[in-house]
Amino acid sequence: MMFSIAIRNMLRQRRRSLLTATAIMFGTGLLTIGIAWQQGVLQGMLGKAAAMAGHVRIVTADFAKKEQLFPIAENIADTGPVVKAVAELPGVRGVYPRLQLPATMTVGEDIGEVFGLVTGAPLEFYTEVLDLDRNIAQGRMMADDKEAVIGLTLAEELGAKLGDEVIALGQTQDGSISPIKVTIVGLYDMGGGNVNKMAYVTLEKARWMADIPDGATEVVVFCADRDDAEAVAAAAGALPATAGLEVKAWSQREPWAGMLQLQNTIQTIIVLVIVIISSLVVLNTMMMSVLERTAEIGVMRAMGLRRWQTLSLFVTEALVIASVGGLGGAVIGAAGGLYLQKTGINVGSAVDKLPAAFPIATTVYADFELEQLFWSLVLGFVMAVVGSLLPALRASAIQPVEAMRSRR
Amino acid sequence: MRSLLRSLVLVLTLVLPGLAHAVTVDELLGMLDKNLTYDTRESTMVMTVTKGDRVKTYKMHSYGRGSTEGVVEYMEGRDKGTKMYRKDQELWMYLPSVERVQKISGHMLRQGMMGSDMSYEDMMEASSWKARYSGVVEGEESFNGVKVWRVKLTAKSADVSYPTRVVLVDQVTYIPLRQELYATSGMLLKTWEMSDVRVIEGKNVAMKMVVEDKLQAGSRTELKFEAMDFSVAVPEEIFSVRWLERN
Numbered sequence: 001m002m003f004s005i006a007i008r009n010m011l012r013q014r015r016r017s018l019l020t021a022t023a024i025m026f027g028t029g030l031l032t033i034g035i036a037w038q039q040g041v042l043q044g045m046l047g048k049a050a051a052m053a054g055h056v057r058i059v060t061a062d063f064a065k066k067e068q069l070f071p072i073a074e075n076i077a078d079t080g081p082v083v084k085a086v087a088e089l090p091g092v093r094g095v096y097p098r099l100q101l102p103a104t105m106t107v108g109e110d111i112g113e114v115f116g117l118v119t120g121a122p123l124e125f126y127t128e129v130l131d132l133d134r135n136i137a138q139g140r141m142m143a144d145d146k147e148a149v150i151g152l153t154l155a156e157e158l159g160a161k162l163g164d165e166v167i168a169l170g171q172t173q174d175g176s177i178s179p180i181k182v183t184i185v186g187l188y189d190m191g192g193g194n195v196n197k198m199a200y201v202t203l204e205k206a207r208w209m210a211d212i213p214d215g216a217t218e219v220v221v222f223c224a225d226r227d228d229a230e231a232v233a234a235a236a237g238a239l240p241a242t243a244g245l246e247v248k249a250w251s252q253r254e255p256w257a258g259m260l261q262l263q264n265t266i267q268t269i270i271v272l273v274i275v276i277i278s279s280l281v282v283l284n285t286m287m288m289s290v291l292e293r294t295a296e297i298g299v300m301r302a303m304g305l306r307r308w309q310t311l312s313l314f315v316t317e318a319l320v321i322a323s324v325g326g327l328g329g330a331v332i333g334a335a336g337g338l339y340l341q342k343t344g345i346n347v348g349s350a351v352d353k354l355p356a357a358f359p360i361a362t363t364v365y366a367d368f369e370l371e372q373l374f375w376s377l378v379l380g381f382v383m384a385v386v387g388s389l390l391p392a393l394r395a396s397a398i399q400p401v402e403a404m405r406s407r408r
Numbered sequence: 409m410r411s412l413l414r415s416l417v418l419v420l421t422l423v424l425p426g427l428a429h430a431v432t433v434d435e436l437l438g439m440l441d442k443n444l445t446y447d448t449r450e451s452t453m454v455m456t457v458t459k460g461d462r463v464k465t466y467k468m469h470s471y472g473r474g475s476t477e478g479v480v481e482y483m484e485g486r487d488k489g490t491k492m493y494r495k496d497q498e499l500w501m502y503l504p505s506v507e508r509v510q511k512i513s514g515h516m517l518r519q520g521m522m523g524s525d526m527s528y529e530d531m532m533e534a535s536s537w538k539a540r541y542s543g544v545v546e547g548e549e550s551f552n553g554v555k556v557w558r559v560k561l562t563a564k565s566a567d568v569s570y571p572t573r574v575v576l577v578d579q580v581t582y583i584p585l586r587q588e589l590y591a592t593s594g595m596l597l598k599t600w601e602m603s604d605v606r607v608i609e610g611k612n613v614a615m616k617m618v619v620e621d622k623l624q625a626g627s628r629t630e631l632k633f634e635a636m637d638f639s640v641a642v643p644e645e646i647f648s649v650r651w652l653e654r655n
Contacts, residue, residue, distance in 0.1 A: 167510075
């Protein structure tokens with residue numbers, strides 16, 4: 001009965017009900033798109049960062065302390081036993097030694113002042129983890145120590161093209177100047193920005209450059225499921241082969257640990273802002289409805305309608321409107337989320353200036369999931385309840401005599 | 409008579425240090441420049457770089473001409489064949505692994521030469537004290553049993569690597585036995601000690617230097633000259649970028 005009265009009341013003031021439903025529709029729609037977008041930015045960044053930094057990373061404690069300075073001297077002298085032991089752990093998909101060496105890059109005779117990061121890793125790392133082979137924009141993958149694949153942004157800064165010889169002037173672990181000469185056989189594009197500023201060479205070439213014949217500055221571990229990283233890190237850290245080394249999952253390392261906290265805070269703020277704004281619209285329209293129907297409420301109360309029944313009458317009315325609005329919002333949210341997931345948004349070259357720890361591609365895609373839609377619908381109902389509660393309380397407090405005296 | 413003697417001792421005590429003090433900074437810097445300048449020089453040296461537990465040794469052969477030109481060739485190990493040519497404030501390096509001459513400029517000049525505690529800039533600013541610094545003689549003291557002047561030097565221009573140096577100069581050989589190199593903030597950046605002073609062809613020469621970068625714990629570089637010759641006729645062609653690529 002309460003439900004049918006609520007439907008009837010909703011249809012009596014169609015324009016107002018439509019306004020309330022529209023507010024909830026936009027609220028839930030925006031919420032779905034906003035959360036999908038924010039998830040997309042974070043997941044995109046995490047995906048790239050995890051591919052670049054590893055789900056779990058094993059380094060020396062001194063390397064971890066000074067890693068911003070790329071302390072090559074703080075390396076794992078022999079990565080063989082570490083790689084072998086960690087690879088046998090359950091849930092581990094791949095284990096790779098890797099070196100990242102800062103260098104001054106030069107193409108041609110002119111002396112350049114272009115800084116790049118020379119990365120050396122096994123070829124399987126590039127193909128199975130980084131998908132470098134699938135992101136080659138021009139040319140091909142490197143085949144031996146004399147070849148390199150570099151990013152489009154780095155190539156542009158260097159004025160380099162396929163077939164050019166590039167000299168990377170870096171240092172050995174002892175600090176001696178150490179140059180390597182490689183031919184550019186491929187230019188990759190992993191979405192622009194600072195992601196495209198690397199120079200990828202073979203592990204052997206980077207080892208020669210750093211003068212670390214059997215070691216690397218880090219060992220990166222990839223799990224079958226990224227969410228298992230912390231469990232794998234704990235298991236790897238307990239191995240005798242990693243004694244004295246720092247073993248951490250990506251989610252335990254900065255800036256990601258902080259980023260995850262920040263993401264939760266931002267998501268909460270987005271949700272709160274949209275819920276509050278939508279609830280205010282609901283409150284406004286429902287309050288108008290209560291004021292208009294004061295006399296009617298008075299009559300109903302005089303006929304025996306109890307306070308809680310009055311309250312639930314208005315809340316049910318709001319929930320019915322929220323269902324209609326929420327459904328519309330779900331359609332808008334799903335359509336918007338799926339569209340942004342497919343086409344993405346070009347955020348421009350501003351991301352080029354971000355530090356390498358934030359590998360954001362120039363085009364950012366949303367990450368839409370049905371779960372987000374469900375929670376948006378739930379929040380739509382929350383908006384309706386929050387927005388209708390005050391008017392409903394007011395309505396339930398109306399005394400029949402006073403209401404009828406008001407002649408409304 | 410006794411009181412006269414006492415007065416004489418007192419006067420000598422007060423005056424003699426003053427007489428020794430009478431040396432001016434300009435004279436001292438002139439003597440330092442004279443010691444470090446030569447027509448030609450050929451030397452063989454061994455540089456030992458210690459970074460904590462890690463020790464690396466480099467053997468080098470060098471030629472010099474005046475105070476503005478020098479050539480160094482690395483003779484052994486991974487860096488064998490690496491050559492450096494310095495002329496005035498410019499530095500070129502031949503890198504045999506890529507068969508290329510590279511000019512060392514900008515931030516790289518401030519890096520340690522082959523990972524040592526001596527930067528390329530240190531090597532380029534090793535002489536011409538008088539042109540780069542002014543200062544005061546703060547007094548006399550003893551350093552490792554040798555009487556030295558304590559001199560505080562201040563750079564004349566902002567482009568000098570170390571704005572302030574405190575130098576202990578041997579009163580006999582005019583060799584800067586110890587230097588403390590400070591940043592503008594007053595932070596001690598490096599210490600530089602010279603020892604094993606010998607007279608070679610009438611010139612006082614420190615055959616051993618120890619440099620410590622105070623910003624890197626456990627970092628120490630020892631440079632020992634095994635042979636030094638000031639009378640050698642160095643071929644003109646050696647002092648050129650083109651020579652770096654030869655051989």
